Amino acid sequence: MESDEQNQDLERKVTVENLNIEILPIIYEIIRSVEKDHHDNTAKTRESQDCSQKVLELQKRLDQARAEIRMLPGIDYSKEQQLHHLEALKTQLKLKQELLRKYRYMYTFEIPK
C-alpha cells in the first residue's frame, strides 16, 4: 500500500498498492534540516537550499497523492452505500434471469388431440 513501486505503463491504473503516500518522512527531513545548526555559511546556504527543495517536494508529494486518490476505483461511495448498490445489482440480475427463464420455457400452444 505504501510501496514505492511505480507502474511504467502508459495507462497506469491506480490501485492502492501503487499509491505513493509517504508524506511523513519528508516532513521529518524538513524539520531536521531546519533544526540543524551549521557553523559555516556555505553549509548553511546549502542546507537552506535543500530545505526549500524539500518543502517543494512535500507540496508536490501532497498534490500527487491527491491526484492519485481521485483516480482510485470504487471509492465514489462510502462502504455502506457500495454494499447497498451491490445488493441491488444482485437482485436486479436475479429478477431478470427469472423473467427470461419464465418466458423462454413457457409453452402455451397445446394442440388438442
Add this chain to the structure above:
Amino acid sequence: MSSQMSTKEKLLYIIDDIELISKEIIENSIAPKHLKLSGPEYAQLTELLVAKNNELNDTLKLASEQAQIDKKMDILKAEVERQDNDINHLQKQLKEAEQILSTAIYQANQKLQSISRANKRPVSSEELIKFAHRISASNAICAPLTWQQGDPRRPYPTDIEMRLGLLGRLMSDPINGHMLQQQNSLSDLHRQGHPGEIPAAQQNQFAWHSSGEMHISVGQGSVPMDTRNHKQETEDVEVMSTDSSSSSSSDSQ
C-alpha cells in the same frame, strides 16, 4: 440519499489536514523563539500528525477493499447487460410472433366467412361445368388444342361461317335457305318464289316481334328466326378450355 461521506472525500480531507498540520509544525520550527509553541502543544501537534497519518492508512485499506467490491460489481453489471440484451431480443421476437399470428387469424377468419357464404348458396358442379362448356365452346377463350399457325379457324365467326349461316343463305337463296331453318309448319310454302327479287326489298320482311324473336314474313305468315348459330356449338364440345390463364384463381373474393 445518504449523508455519508464517500471514501474519496474522506481521503482528500485527511490529506488536507496533514498538510495543515505539517505547515504548522514547519512554521513553528522556523519561527523566532518568542513565537514558538510550548512543549506540550508541540507534542500534541506531532501526535495529531501521526494520528492523521494512521487514519490515512486505515482509509486506504478501506479503499482497497472497496476496489475489490467494485470489480465484483463490474462483473455483475456485465451480466445484467447481457440479460438486458436477451430480454430485448426476446421481446422483439415475441412482437414479431404476435404480428404474424394476428395476420394469420385475420386471414383464417376471412376464409371462414367465405366458406359460410358459399355454403349458404350452393351451386351444383354439373351446372358449373355445363356453363363452362358453353362459354368455352366457341373457342373465344382459348385456341383449340390442335391449332397451329396457318389454321383458318378464328375466335370470332369468320366470313365463310357467316355466309354459311342463316343470314348468308338468306341473301343468296331467300326462300330456300330460310326453309331449311324453319321450325314451325306453314300453310303455304313458296318455293322458288321470287328468285330475281332485289335483296333490298326483302328487308321489309324482317320484323321484330314482342317476344324478342326476329320473324321473317313468308307470304301470309311469319316464321321465327333462330339467331343462334347451332353449328358452332357442336364443334369441339368435348374439349374444355384447360388453359390455366382462363380459370379464376381461388383466392379471388
